[in-house]
Amino acid sequence: MFKQALEELFHEAEYNPLLWLAIKHEHGARETFKRFERRLRFGAYGLALLLTLPTVLAPRAFFLAFLELWLVTFVSFYALGFAVDAAYALAARFSSEVRGEFWEALRLTLLPPAVIAEGKYLNGQLRAWRWLLMETAGRHCLAAWLIFMIAGLTISITPLLLMWIWLILVPILVLAYGYVSEPLWRMRAVVALSFAMALRIRDEAMAILVTLGIAFSIRLLQIVFVITIPLQLNLLERNPIIGFAPWLYILAVYVFFYGTYWYAHRWAWNTVLSHIEAER
Numbered sequence: 001m002f003k004q005a006l007e008e009l010f011h012e013a014e015y016n017p018l019l020w021l022a023i024k025h026e027h028g029a030r031e032t033f034k035r036f037e038r039r040l041r042f043g044a045y046g047l048a049l050l051l052t053l054p055t056v057l058a059p060r061a062f063f064l065a066f067l068e069l070w071l072v073t074f075v076s077f078y079a080l081g082f083a084v085d086a087a088y089a090l091a092a093r094f095s096s097e098v099r100g101e102f103w104e105a106l107r108l109t110l111l112p113p114a115v116i117a118e119g120k121y122l123n124g125q126l127r128a129w130r131w132l133l134m135e136t137a138g139r140h141c142l143a144a145w146l147i148f149m150i151a152g153l154t155i156s157i158t159p160l161l162l163m164w165i166w167l168i169l170v171p172i173l174v175l176a177y178g179y180v181s182e183p184l185w186r187m188r189a190v191v192a193l194s195f196a197m198a199l200r201i202r203d204e205a206m207a208i209l210v211t212l213g214i215a216f217s218i219r220l221l222q223i224v225f226v227i228t229i230p231l232q233l234n235l236l237e238r239n240p241i242i243g244f245a246p247w248l249y250i251l252a253v254y255v256f257f258y259g260t261y262w263y264a265h266r267w268a269w270n271t272v273l274s275h276i277e278a279e280r
Contacts, residue, residue, distance in 0.1 A: 006129070010030045043141075045140065052145060052148035066149065085219070089190055094199075121272070136183050171250060189215075192264070193214055195268065199276070
């Protein structure tokens, strides 16, 4: 889960002295994160297989019941995401740092503003990384559970259905990839927003509340998007390019979710850079 992103973080420490110091004195070796990630991944897929077994052994008796259980778990896990956003913002701990003597000393050094901002921002990501891995493990479990159930049901009924099941599984796999990747986009955006608000708002509690307010607003916008899916599909049915509509719709969902966090991240990052440059 996000091995490449973690490698990039530790690789960046070779060129950023602030991040190097933070890793050495606060986070430790990258193997610590990798071991934690491997345990979570093993548990996630193991739990998904365990939950799938009843639907494979007796598909007609358990499939619908477990599908309802999956839907309830999916909605509950999404609701818990609000708490995870708060954990990302609190784990970054920017508000206390930008008011300390170390921050004042940093601004007096010859380090470029971009290096200072990047070092602090990437350190904030590492502080939130374990929360990111735990949330992502839960999403891997949910995605694998659904895919295993559909594949298991197909095999238990008749293997011939595998010739047609790809029409369902391929879009689900594409959506599942975006689903398990979304926490990384969101974590980066929330950490950047936390940094920007800590610099702009001197009151620590208010800075955190504004960060969470922006993050929760994006979440509510996503909920509105999901609730209106039946209306969106109804509009797609009237479209002359209906043959390509499913794939275009998946692309639109990806752009909407990714684009929202990309814009929030970009705005927050530009705010951080401009504020640091103005204070020097």
